[in-house]
Amino acid sequence: MNMDLNELDLTNVSRWPAAARAVVILFLMGGVIFLGYWFHVKDQLVDLARYEEKETGLKVIFETKAKQAVNLEAYEKQLEEMRESFGAMLRQLPNQTEVADLLVDVSQTGLASGLEFQLFQPRAEIPREFYAELPISIQVIGNYHEFGEFVSGVAALPRIVTVHNVSINKTGKDDNTSLKMVLTAKTYRYLDEEEAANDDSNSTGGKK
Numbered sequence: 618m619n620m621d622l623n624e625l626d627l628t629n630v631s632r633w634p635a636a637a638r639a640v641v642i643l644f645l646m647g648g649v650i651f652l653g654y655w656f657h658v659k660d661q662l663v664d665l666a667r668y669e670e671k672e673t674g675l676k677v678i679f680e681t682k683a684k685q686a687v688n689l690e691a692y693e694k695q696l697e698e699m700r701e702s703f704g705a706m707l708r709q710l711p712n713q714t715e716v717a718d719l720l721v722d723v724s725q726t727g728l729a730s731g732l733e734f735q736l737f738q739p740r741a742e743i744p745r746e747f748y749a750e751l752p753i754s755i756q757v758i759g760n761y762h763e764f765g766e767f768v769s770g771v772a773a774l775p776r777i778v779t780v781h782n783v784s785i786n787k788t789g790k791d792d793n794t795s796l797k798m799v800l801t802a803k804t805y806r807y808l809d810e811e812e813a814a815n816d817d818s819n820s821t822g823g824k825k
Contacts, residue, residue, distance in 0.1 A: 716751065719776050719804055723753065726774070730766035732757040735797070744808070753802045760794050761785075771802065779803045 685692075724737055736756035743750040757767070764785065771778050783800040 715776070716804065716806055719774070719778070720753070722774055722776075723771060723778060723802060723804070726770040727755070727757055727767050730759070730770060731763045732759040732767055732798075742806070747808055749806045749808055751804050751806060753804070755802055756797065756799050758788060758795055758797055760796060764796070764798050777805055 720739060724734065727734060727737075734755070734757050736754055738754045740752045740754060743752070757764075759767075768780055771780060779802070781801045781803060783798065785796050785798045788795045788797045
């Protein structure tokens with residue numbers, strides 16, 4: 618059935634053909650749906666997207682917190698072990714009165730290894746955050762086996778002594794087995810609270 622829009626009476630829609638009325642109804646429904654989306658649903662969809670993004674972030678935070686809660690006991694145990702280990706290391710640092718004895722132990726270890734000392738010279742202390750570093754310049758004559766015994770003996774001392782800047786060269790003597798080892802041994806002394814405070818104040822006062 619052909620429809621001529623000019624023949625349609627706008628004042629009497631009830632007498633329009635069914636097809637025309639259906640078209641108008643569909644058009645009106647589409648308009649209502651579009652206006653409802655534009656003025657109401659669109660903003661809700663934006664809010665929904667924002668809340669979904671926020672929910673994703675909260676889920677990540679929750680999962681992280683849950684993992685931390687599960688591992689909290691292990692973390693606390695690990696922290697306690699670290700504190701005990703740190704305390705044990707501090708106990709290995711000599712106090713001011715024990716440093717002289719430690720220097721004797723280092724030199725005696727070299728002599729017991731069969732080394733001949735050419736130089737054993739403690740240098741000035743270097744203050745650090747909570748300890749002082751005492752470098753010792755050492756030059757000894759011996760062979761590889763004796764050098765190894767000396768380094769092993771120093772490492773076995775009850776107090777912390779580290780070895781740095783090691784160099785081994787020939788002595789120039791006719792005896793090809795004699796070698797010269799030059800190194801810096803470092804021992805460490807724990808600074809008490811008063812010394813650490815004085816060092817901090819001196820460092821601060823020296824800055825302009």
